[in-house]
Amino acid sequence: MKKYKEASVKVVSELICDRCGLHVVKGDDEYSEFICIEHYCGYGSILEDGKLMCIDICQHCFVDSFNENLRLSELSQSH
Ligand SMILES: [Zn+2]
Numbered sequence: 001m002k003k004y005k006e007a008s009v010k011v012v013s014e015l016i017c018d019r020c021g022l023h024v025v026k027g028d029d030e031y032s033e034f035i036c037i038e039h040y041c042g043y044g045s046i047l048e049d050g051k052l053m054c055i056d057i058c059q060h061c062f063v064d065s066f067n068e069n070l071r072l073s074e075l076s077q078s079h
Contacts, residue, residue: 012026013025013026014026015031015034015036015056015058016056017034017056017057017058017061018055018056018057019057019058019061019065020058020060020061022058022060022061024058030058030059033058033059034056034057034058034059035055035056035057035058035059035062036054036055036056036057037053037054037055037056037057038052038053038054039052039053039054040052040053041053
């Protein structure tokens, strides 16, 4: 059995591209295509051990940045 209580929770409602500044709100087609990366840098990081690296980037900037390195496949073939 679980008991619940009321709580206030923060949720993401808008995204802003860290590269171009594109601003989208939840529900926009662009919102669901944003790439949001959070990575904890470890001992071997060229950034700084123990830091959290974050980037929120729109699909346009992502493709502009990594187009030559992207690998696309059908969803059923991605594994
Ligand atoms: Zn962008």
